[in-house]
Amino acid sequence: KAGVTQTPRYLIKTRGQQVTLSCSPISGHRSVSWYQQTPGQGLQFLFEYFSETQRNKGNFPGRFSGRQFSNSRSEMNVSTLELGDSALYLCASSLPGLARQDTQYFGPGTRLTVL
Amino acid sequence: AQSVTQLDSHVSVSEGTPVLLRCNYSSSYSPSLFWYVQHPNKGLQLLLKYTSAATLVKGINGFEAEFKKSETSFHLTKPSAHMSDAAEYFCVVPYSGAGSYQLTFGKGTKLSVIP
Numbered sequence A: 001k002a003g004v005t006q007t008p009r010y011l012i013k014t015r016g017q018q019v020t021l022s023c024s025p026i027s028g029h030r031s032v033s034w035y036q037q038t039p040g041q042g043l044q045f046l047f048e049y050f051s052e053t054q055r056n057k058g059n060f061p062g063r064f065s066g067r068q069f070s071n072s073r074s075e076m077n078v079s080t081l082e083l084g085d086s087a088l089y090l091c092a093s094s095l096p097g098l099a100r101q102d103t104q105y106f107g108p109g110t111r112l113t114v115l
Numbered sequence B: 001a002q003s004v005t006q007l008d009s010h011v012s013v014s015e016g017t018p019v020l021l022r023c024n025y026s027s028s029y030s031p032s033l034f035w036y037v038q039h040p041n042k043g044l045q046l047l048l049k050y051t052s053a054a055t056l057v058k059g060i061n062g063f064e065a066e067f068k069k070s071e072t073s074f075h076l077t078k079p080s081a082h083m084s085d086a087a088e089y090f091c092v093v094p095y096s097g098a099g100s101y102q103l104t105f106g107k108g109t110k111l112s113v114i115p
Helices: none
Strands: A006-007 A010-013 A020-023 A031-038 A042-050 A052-058 A064-068 A075-077 A087-094 A110-114 B003-006 B009-013 B019-022 B024-025 B034-040 B044-050 B057-058 B064-068 B073-078 B089-098 B100-103 B111-115
Touching: A006 A087, A010 A020, A020 A087, A020 A110, A031 A075, A031 B057, A031 B100, A042 A064, A042 A075, A042 B100, A052 A064, A052 B019, A052 B057, A075 A087, A075 B019, B009 B019, B019 B057, B019 B111, B024 B089, B034 B064, B034 B073, B044 B057, B044 B064, B044 B073
Parallel strands: A010 A110, B009 B111
Antiparallel strands: A006 A020, A020 A075, A031 A042, A031 A087, A042 A052, A064 A075, A087 A110, B003 B024, B019 B073, B024 B073, B034 B044, B034 B089, B057 B064, B064 B073, B089 B100, B089 B111
């Protein structure tokens, strides 16, 4: 079974631009979550989608948004990029349950550099 | 609110010696707890998880962790370190509630293995 895939793997943008990152979950997984990883803040939860609906959102400004399609693929968008948005963005997928023991499977991430 | 604290940001061991990575948790109820590993330029991989069954949990690659409620700890151990264990390790507490699911990560412990 193929794992979680993320595209592109690397991106370089300039301040003020916008960017869209894509995530394809493991087949059969309907929950997709996004995390931001930076050296200073560590791993922080961005949002979670299930059946095309955002179920939860972390403490990030409105410039960060996402969506999920009917095939469970997800995209996240960051508008008006700032230097501090430079990070590794990780996508994770899991089965649809809300149980606390659900395993999230992570993709390799998209490395975003904002100049 | 649930949280985890990883007590060491960096641990260095010699190849063949034991590994101990420390994690304390804070929760108002008995939590589930996970350990994830991240190799350089890779995504996160689940090592093991505690879900209120056996308190001693065995994971992949010879790692194990013991849930100790009296000490609010979930330390990760391995009897003998290999060079391939060099990576960053994250103690994680999952949260599910109000129709959502997310992971809260510790700050991470970078493990170096000296040949």
